[in-house]
Amino acid sequence: MGYTAKFRVWRGTDEDGALNDYDVDVNEGEVVLDVIHRLQATQAPDLAVRWNCKAGKCGSCSAEINGRPRLLCMTRMNTFDQSETVTVTPLRAFPVIRDLVTNVSFNYQKAREVPSFTPPPDLKAGDYRMQQIDVERSQEFRKCIECFLCQDTCHVIRDHEENKPVFAGPRFFIRIAELDMHPLDTLERKHSAQEDYGLGYCNITKCCTEVCPEGIHITDNAIIPMKERVVDAKYDPAFGLFRVLRARSKSTKTMNEQADRAWSLLCSVEAGDVDYASVRSDVEDAMRQAKGVASTGTVLASLEALDHFEAGRLDEAAAEAQASLSWHRSAQERSDAWVTLARVYDAQERPTATVEAIENARRHWPDNPRLRHFGGDERRP
């Protein structure tokens, strides 16, 4: 089963180095990293290579095998012909320290430029509520093991040192997308992706997706959706090609439309324009339709809270409004939930809680139109 393989390995640095040839034994089931280790133990004790887990989990052992960016520990020897020479070189996009080890500090600098996760300030540890379906998109990006193979392969920086300062690279596009899609992150991120991180340089060649050992759909699930959403603000030549591939899911759209319909009806009740009884069946119908297509009830919590309130079910209204505070991330949604809570507390004649709720509503969104119910002496609707 064993055989002797021909290996050609880069030894030295960028300025001073060469490919060295080795004949080395290979046993059944081995990966390239095993062979590199055998070289260390038998022929080249000072051959420099990074590795940790040897199971594709840590992203340390990135290099190029026959010119392709790969993990040394996940490349099985039986993928090569026994007569083939296996050439192992360091990542090309980064400066070589020695042999197969490169200086990847570029990536750590870029990591520092992405503003970190910013949850709603009033949401306490232990109170986070998120649906599985809502976290799955970000979870895909959090599978990233930071092997930086995608960074290595991306032509925008692979041979263009000059683009490095203005281009974060695919690893950080998925980081921004991950935060953008986090159900409880409150920062606006799409526009900065285009302007501050060089998303515009990407012309969707998909090379990054192809090399990702974690199978993350970098282009389809992160880059294209982000480009799609900044397109209104900025024309992006690459985008036109891909627009057709990405229609918003129909069911989400129906849900949003129906939820909006119910919400505006309830707001006109609140404003005193119409009577609750006269819109009740319409509201119920819209809510039923929204729930019917939605896979989760999360976006509907503040809507239900307001409906309960108008129907006089105060306890249920309070419970839903509170629940929605742990679901919703946007300032507007949180503010709305607080307004509803304020109305509940007011009806329950709890002045301190009412004032506090109004303050919270105002802090999240000072111009919330629903706050005008509390104008004048601050707490009388």
Next chain:
Amino acid sequence: MTDLERHSYDVVVIGAGGAGLRAAIEAREQGKRTAIICKSLFGKAHTVMAEGGIAASMGNVNSKDSWQVHFRDTMRGGKFLNLWRMAELHAKEAPQRVWELETWGALFDRTPDGRISQRNFGGHEYPRLAHVGDRTGLELIRTLQQKIVSLQQEDEREFGDPEARLRVFAECTITEILKEDERVAGAFGYWRESGRFIAFDAPAVILATGGIGKSFKVTSNSWEYTGDGHALALKAGGSLVNMEFIQFHPTGMVWPPSVKGILVTESVRGDGGVLKNAGGQRFMFDYVPDVFRDKYAHDEAEGDRWYTDPDNNRRPPELLPRDEVARAINSEVKAGRGSPHGGVFLDVASRLPAETIRKKLPSMYHQFKELAGVDITAEAMEVGPTCHYVMGGVEVEPDTGAAVGVQGLFAAGEVAGGMHGSNRLGGNSLSDLLVFGRRAGLGASQYLDGLDGTRPAIAGADIDQAAAAAVAPFNGDGSENPYTVHTELQMTMNDLVGIIRRSEEMQDALEKLEELKRRAAAVTVEGHRQFNPGWHLALDLDNMLLVSQCVARAALMREESRGGHTREDYPLMSAEWRQVNLICRADGDDVSVTRQPLPSMPDELLQLFEREELNKYMTDDELTVLPEGDA
């Protein structure tokens, strides 16, 4: 010293795994200038490999769970040898530590009502492990890494320098803790990249260096696990506790040879996978020990019902604590009922739909597909025991992580001992890292506040000595190669101080270790100091040898079988030995082992157990003084 780089910090944390990062975050939040030092790149520490989950009694899946139940499970798993105070703090604080991760951006899998989902694991009475598929360690490391970045962003805004109060020194290895008199003064090491020396002036040093598995041939551990922190503590005058207890995880890969030892997560069993021998028999039913008899299912039908109705059925014996399962597999293989490559079968394919397997165990699916060419949704895996975790470690004060015997030294995570007793439950390590990482960060900060501005100073001569020791391997006589000595050490520990131990074999091991120590002194490395793995290994080798001596000495002394220590010549658990901890200290070039009484549990904790259960562990003397009326 001309090529010495020097830095001054309040707190130096050695290690960037879960424990080190959590300790550093705490120290920095307490206002201390903090350095984090690690051997590999930032974000690659061993913690990244953890798969199954993090144990915390949040009660999201079964609301009957509580810290008391978690405490009880932990003590049972450790066979009552745990330091009760650590187990208590751990069980009480784990939920807060997990919730806190969410505020830093962690995205755990969810329950239908939007909370953090929890899964079953061996030895845990209720579903308790928060998880992200089977890549929980990655989530933990990334979250802590990103929290550190966010603290650096704060400093950037405040001081214009992201590293003003928190800096990571990656690919930098510490070889010595430096002291002035009795107190820690700093640490000495080298940059892996350049080979240049570096010294840190710091009155408080936190060890968070992880484990020792690289001294064993078949192991799930990475090259970093050379017991550096254990050795650093010994050499600085600290002591190690429970070093005889090594956890052999029951399910490592056994084929192909190059991946032998790589972990197969326990979640495979937690989610429904079963163990079978060559005859297709679920042999674990034959291996339920008396102490666990009434807690586990008596037949397959009951075990299978438990997955859907845990209130009215007992769990299958595949979910016994790890030491039990590892020994059972070992026995089956020895009896000739093993799989073709010397393991047993772990079958999830016939138990769950393919889609579910791919969803719940994505990295196991990937790992077997890529490395062994096996599709786990269609065929059974071959698995066998692998050296996984060391229960033993630096003896510390439970509340602060302060190392016993060395002022200014702290330890947390796998490098610290006591918390897990003789056997660790799955999922209890990740929670341990966070609970005691935070406490060590806090402990170090409080220690600093007590110093009143006097900082111990490093002596120049100590630096010269440390530097001379570090370059010694370049000046050897060329007779030994570090790789060869390392391989022999791994064989020795694996074969002679492994999962089943015998007195004569351990004697042999100790002799062999003496010989290897002599040979290690003659190890010679080629090339220069720039990123030279041969040199790095030569230095790590000394640590591995010292720590292996502790393991073998303590294992020889403990004449009973308990948890991660099985003696063929003393197969039973002994109530007398339960009252004893073995403590290792450096004694010149050698190690000494002494007995120390185990602190006894206060009444309110004892009362969490039934008398009948305590009978199985405690001596008659202990039992007679138990308070009346404990239920």
